[in-house]
Amino acid sequence: MKILIDNGHGNNTPGKCSPDQSLREYAYAREIAGRVVDALKAKGYDAEKLVPELTDVSLAERARRVNEWCGKLGANNVIVVSIHCNAAGNGSWMAAGGWCAYTSPGQTKADLLATALYDAAEVALTDYKEIFPVLKTKGAYGANQKPIRTDYSDGDPDFEARFYILMKTKCPAVLTESLFQDNKADVAFLLSDEGKGAITQLHVEGIINYLKPGAK
Template sequence: MKILIDNGHGYNTPGKCSPDKRLLEWKYTREIATELLARLKAAGFDAERIVTEDVDISLKERCRRVNAICKRVGASNVVLVSIHNNAAGSGGKWRDATGWCGFVYTKASSRSCHLAQLLYAEAEKRGLKGNRSVPREHYWMKNLAIVRDTACPAVLTENLFQDNKGEVDFLLSPQGREAIVSLHFDALIKYVSE
């Protein structure tokens, strides 16, 4: 099984940061993706980041990269996780929304939905459920290009809120970084080992 990791956005994408600019989504997600990739490889898994550049790579190009790999090794032998931070609003204000969530396409495969449930279970084990209503399936469905236009099972994760001060403090702490990396690692290992 080939595990693909997508880290959302680039440094040139405006507005993707905490109100105090301590957490920059492009940088944070690359750090998480890099650590996750290192752990997966150290454990003997075939894993790859699809965006190694710091600039924003278009969704079309990211999907093209994923699908080229799917074509080469077979889509059923590939899984994709796109790592992001959430935001409850815009305008650079602190907000109250909390929690982790995972998104699949509105017409997602059962494998995508299963991976999303595994990811949510790992987030919940770490106390990251948050203060919002959670669908009974434990994943959210949305028409997002990275999960819609890729040929393999795919989940986009929103790893807490970059406009919630408490969550930013947690995300930037060693414990927070470990929670985010390990929840992805543990869920992916369960998925590929089934």
């Protein structure tokens, strides 16, 4: 099984950062992707970054790289997880927060991978889930915000979207939005050692649980 970790965007992508510039999405996604790849490799898995470059690589080229591996190994022997941070606004601090994942519409193996990531997020984000309602009472999050964002309209927790990396790749593909880069409390958590560890752990554990024999 080839595990491809996609890190969203590049150092030439405009915008895509926290209002105070402390978190840049491309850099954060690359740091987490590197940690996830290293952790999976240390456990004996065949993992690699889809985009080792620092510059942005087009979605078409990202999908081409994934599908090249699918051609070599078979689409059932490849997975891709694309790591991003969410945003609710356009340059100022916002009140949305939380973690979520996306798959393409319809039921595929990607939905099983996404559910495994949600299960892992429930564990890895325990501290975040505990502090979230406390911070909400202090105005950090809007009243309807939740630490784990779900959409059960089709029976599973992930959201569905026709994102390019989900639609144009032949293997199971999930895109994760690890908290909001324009929420002050989320950015503080994301940039903390604990936060980086939790976001890394949820991806690592979710992928491993999906790959366990009998899990799919």
